Amino acid sequence: MSNYTKSTNFASKDNLTSGDPLKIVKGTEINTEFDNISTAVATKADLASPTFTGTVNVAAITASSTITGALTGNVTGNLTGAVTGSLAGGTGLPLTTGVTGTLPVANGGTGAATLTGYGAVVMNSAGTAATSVAPSTSGNLLTSNGTSWTSAAPPSSGVTSAVAGNGITVSGATGAVTISQDFYTGSSSTNTSFPISSYLFAIGTSTPTLRNASSALYYSTTSPQGNGVYQFGSANGVALSGTWRTRGVNGFLYCCTTGIYLMQRTA
Amino acid sequence: MATQIGNVTFGQISNVRKSSDEEGVYFADIEISEAEGFPMETHIYCARDNDYAPTGKWVYKQIVEGNIVGTITQLAEGVNPVTGQPYPPQPQTTGSQDL
Numbered sequence: 001m002s003n004y005t006k007s008t009n010f011a012s013k014d015n016l017t018s019g020d021p022l023k024i025v026k027g028t029e030i031n032t033e034f035d036n037i038s039t040a041v042a043t044k045a046d047l048a049s050p051t052f053t054g055t056v057n058v059a060a061i062t063a064s065s066t067i068t069g070a071l072t073g074n075v076t077g078n079l080t081g082a083v084t085g086s087l088a089g090g091t092g093l094p095l096t097t098g099v100t101g102t103l104p105v106a107n108g109g110t111g112a113a114t115l116t117g118y119g120a121v122v123m124n125s126a127g128t129a130a131t132s133v134a135p136s137t138s139g140n141l142l143t144s145n146g147t148s149w150t151s152a153a154p155p156s157s158g159v160t161s162a163v164a165g166n167g168i169t170v171s172g173a174t175g176a177v178t179i180s181q182d183f184y185t186g187s188s189s190t191n192t193s194f195p196i197s198s199y200l201f202a203i204g205t206s207t208p209t210l211r212n213a214s215s216a217l218y219y220s221t222t223s224p225q226g227n228g229v230y231q232f233g234s235a236n237g238v239a240l241s242g243t244w245r246t247r248g249v250n251g252f253l254y255c256c257t258t259g260i261y262l263m264q265r266t267a
Numbered sequence: 268m269a270t271q272i273g274n275v276t277f278g279q280i281s282n283v284r285k286s287s288d289e290e291g292v293y294f295a296d297i298e299i300s301e302a303e304g305f306p307m308e309t310h311i312y313c314a315r316d317n318d319y320a321p322t323g324k325w326v327y328k329q330i331v332e333g334n335i336v337g338t339i340t341q342l343a344e345g346v347n348p349v350t351g352q353p354y355p356p357q358p359q360t361t362g363s364q365d366l
Contacts, residue, residue: 164321166274166302182320193319196273215308216294216348239292239348241318243299243310266301267275267312267322 004040014165042206054243062208105129122149166266167197190219194239202230204246204261224242230263243267269307272322276300278307280329281336287344291316293346305336311348321355 008029016023045052093099103109111129115121119132120142133142136151143152161173171178182195194200202217218237220229231237232244242265250260270277277300286292297312314327329335356363 126322164273192315192319216311216313239313240324241313241315243312267299
C-alpha cells in the first residue's frame with residue numbers, strides 16, 4: 001500500500017526563462033505521474049465493499065446497514081463502552097468464562113454469588129437472592145417455620161419406635177418392624193414357660209377362687225389329678241413361670257370344693 | 268423403684284422362696300402393675316431361669332443378683348410355696364389320665 005507522491009514539480013517550470021530546457025513539460029514526466037497515481041490508487045480500499053488486509057484501525061464506526069459474515073479472529077481488547085442496543089441474535093456465549101457478575105432472580109438466576117456446598121437452595125422474599133440451608137445433623141429434614149426453611153430434626157410425633165408389650169414381640173425398634181403375637185407352639189407336656197397372655201385350663205382347689213385373682217400355677221405330676229393336669233391352690237406339682245390369674249370358672253368338682261378354671265398368664 | 272418390662276411394671280420383690288424340688292426356680296411376692304393405669308398389687312410370682320417371657324427373665328435376674336427385699340429362704344419339702352403351709356390331704360378321685 002502506498003500513497004501518491006508527485007515526482008515532477010510542474011509549477012516551478014513557470015518561473016524558468018524561455019529556452020531553459022527544464023521549462024519543457026515532457027511526456028515521460030507526465031507518464032511517471034500517471035504511473036504513480038495508478039500504483040497508489042490500486043493499493044487503496046474502495047468505498048463500496050472494500051476488502052482489508054492487515055490491521056484496521058478505526059476511530060469510530062457507524063454501520064448504516066447489516067454487518068454480515070463471521071468474525072473468526074480473537075478480540076483481545078475490551079469493549080468498554082456502553083452497548084445500548086440488543087444482542088438479540090447472539091449465541092454461543094460461554095457461561096463459565098464469558099460472563100461476570102451474579103444473575104438476578106428476576107432474570108432466572110439465584111441472585112446469590114455463592115451457595116453452601118451440599119446445601120438445599122431455598123428462595124427468600126420475592127426478588128431477593130436465594131440462600132442455601134446446610135444439611136446439619138444426619139436425619140434432619142428441611143422444615144418450614146411458616147416463613148423460611150431450616151434443617152431440623154424430624155418431629156417426634158408418629159411412630160418412632162416399637163417396643164414389645166404383653167404377649168407381643170417386635171423384631172426391632174425402628175425401620176421395618178415385624179409385630180407378632182406370642183403363643184406357645186410346642187408340644188411338651190412338661191413345659192413350664194408360657195408367653196404372657198397364654199390361657200390354660202386348670203383345676204383349682206380353693207372354693208371359690210375370686211375371678212381375676214392371681215395364683216401360682218402348677219402342672220400335676222402325681223395323683224390325684226394325674227400327670228399334666230394344670231392346677232393351683234393346695235395341689236402339689238411343678239410351678240409354671242410368672243403370675244397367673246383366674247379368668248373364669250367352668251364348673252366344680254368334688255362337691256363344690258374344686259373348680260375348672262380358665263387361667264391367663266399376665267406377668 | 269419401679270421397672271417396666273413391656274407393659275408390666277414391677278415394684279419390690281420380697282419374700283423370695285427357693286423351690287425345694289427344682290433347681291433354678293424361685294417363688295416371690297412381687298408388686299406388679301400388669302398394664303398402664305392398672306393399680307400396683309402384690310402377687311405370687313414363679314421365676315424360672317428358662318422362662319420364655321422377658322418379664323420372667325428380668326425377675327429371675329433380679330433374684331439371683333440380690334435385688335430383693337430381705338433374704339432368700341429355702342422351702343421345705345411338702346410345703347405349699349403359696350401358703351407356706353403343708354399341703355392338705357388331697358381328695359380321692361376314681362382315676363388319673365395323662366393329658
